[in-house]
Amino acid sequence: xxLSYRERPAEGGAAGGLLILHHGRGAxxxxxxxxxxxxxxxxxxxxxxxxxxxxxxxxxxxxxYLVPRVGxxxxxxxxxxxxxxxALHDALWQQTGIxxxxxxxxxxxxxxxxxxxxxxxxxxxxxxxxxxxxxxxxDAEGWEPDLAGRQGLRVLITHGRADAVIGADFGRAARDALxxxxxxxxxxxNAGGHQIGAEAxxxxxxxxxxxxxSR
Numbered sequence: 001x002x003l004s005y006r007e008r009p010a011e012g013g014a015a016g017g018l019l020i021l022h023h024g025r026g027a028x029x030x031x032x033x034x035x036x037x038x039x040x041x042x043x044x045x046x047x048x049x050x051x052x053x054x055x056x057x058x059x060x061x062x063x064x065y066l067v068p069r070v071g072x073x074x075x076x077x078x079x080x081x082x083x084x085x086x087a088l089h090d091a092l093w094q095q096t097g098i099x100x101x102x103x104x105x106x107x108x109x110x111x112x113x114x115x116x117x118x119x120x121x122x123x124x125x126x127x128x129x130x131x132x133x134x135x136x137x138x139d140a141e142g143w144e145p146d147l148a149g150r151q152g153l154r155v156l157i158t159h160g161r162a163d164a165v166i167g168a169d170f171g172r173a174a175r176d177a178l179x180x181x182x183x184x185x186x187x188x189x190n191a192g193g194h195q196i197g198a199e200a201x202x203x204x205x206x207x208x209x210x211x212x213x214s215r
Contacts, residue, residue, distance in 0.1 A: 011043035017213035022111030026061035106131030136170035147181030
């Protein structure tokens with residue numbers, strides 16, 4: 001079954017690019033729709049917010065994968081979600097006419113993990129950039145990042161030092177791994193917890209405005 005999603009079209013015709021925002025654990029496709037407006041108040045981008053495929057008994061909302069341990073998604077559910085999300089991304093590029101090189105992938109928490117998975121995954125096209133709020137690069141059997149094919153890719157990582165859900169060490173580790181791999185990484189750490197606070201939002205808006213969407 002294809003993933004459901006919401007859209008916020010660009011203002012006045014042709015979009016300058018595509019922004020796909022992936023929600024966090026236990027949320028839904030409406031959760032980050034407002035973030036699209038906050039990041040792109042001029043509405044120059046076509047914003048899409050997919051809904052994760054899983055429901056977990058005893059837990060509300062939608063989930064991208066099961067979590068046996070932070071940093072290590074359950075391989076079966078994770079790879080299934082990667083496949084479904086890849087199919088959605090491919091369909092969006094065809095439907096909108098906006099190619100991967102004019103697409104930004106972003107997300108919060110579990111959604112940041114999915115943004116890394118699709119933006120860095122071997123065999124997937126490189127996007128224009130990755131925006132990762134409070135996430136980590138996944139460590140899951142059957143998935144590997146293709147950093148050699150992502151030289152110069154722009155990535156913004158934001159993380160709170162007081163994050164008790166996904167510790168800031170995960171954000172720092174992602175920063176270091178991507179920088180060593182030759183990607184153009186900006187890292188913004190703040191004093192907050194597991195959230196998208198004002199400092200992170202300001203940094204993300206500036207980063208998005210400075211990310212070229214034409215090559």
